[in-house]
Amino acid sequence: ISNHMAGQAVCDDPIDHRHQNILPSRLWGDGEPEGVRQRAAEEMRTTARAAAKLGVDTVVGFSGSANWKYVAMFPPVGADVIEAGYQDFADRWNPILDVFEEVGVRFALEVHPSEIAYDFWTAQAALEAVGHRPSFGLNWDPSHMVWQDVDPVGFLYDFRDRIYHVDCKDARMRTGGGRNARL
Secondary structure: OEOHHHHHHHHOOOOOHHHHHHOOHHHHOOOOHHHHHHHHHHHHHHHHHHHHHOOOOEEEEOOOOOOHHHOOOOOOOOHHHHHHHHHHHHHHHHHHHHHHHHHOOEEEEEOOOOOOOOOHHHHHHHHHHOOOOOOEEEEEOHHHHHHHOOOHHHHHHHOOOOEEEEOOOOOOOOOOOOOOOOO
16 A cells, blocks of 8 residues: 555645645645644554555555755755754654554655655665654665666665565666756
8 A cells, every 4th residue: 555645745844736736635625734744644644554454564655854845955954954854754753653553554665856765864864763663664666766876776785674665667877968867
């Protein structure tokens, strides 16, 4: 089971018209950002319960991120701002993970641009933020890593005990004068 869109809205900042386009009206509500985040968090808890009732042991999805807007790092922000984003992630996702643990289901975050974890270092920071809880792992999709120039085999090896789901599709890099950028 996956619930990417609700998961995206749990931590995203800003919450705006893009979310209205991807969320059902029951989650969007009046569009007030914190209300959207809270309804999305409840939807993720409900997803864990539904998965357990269906005998599914892993839910795949996104987490959203308060940090993603800073990835270009200009104008620069201090380390305290990035740390606050990981704390926001932990504060919002630990209560969700409590339900995942209660019902015996794991969450596999899809490591992906726009998420709290989009490469090796941010995946490590996300795991640390939630205290390496056993209910929190990763979805490995090498296509996202290839176009970001992250070694997918090295990532798989480094996080071998935390890869809870695999989702593969083809990807290739063009080098030498192409017009495509990494992000």
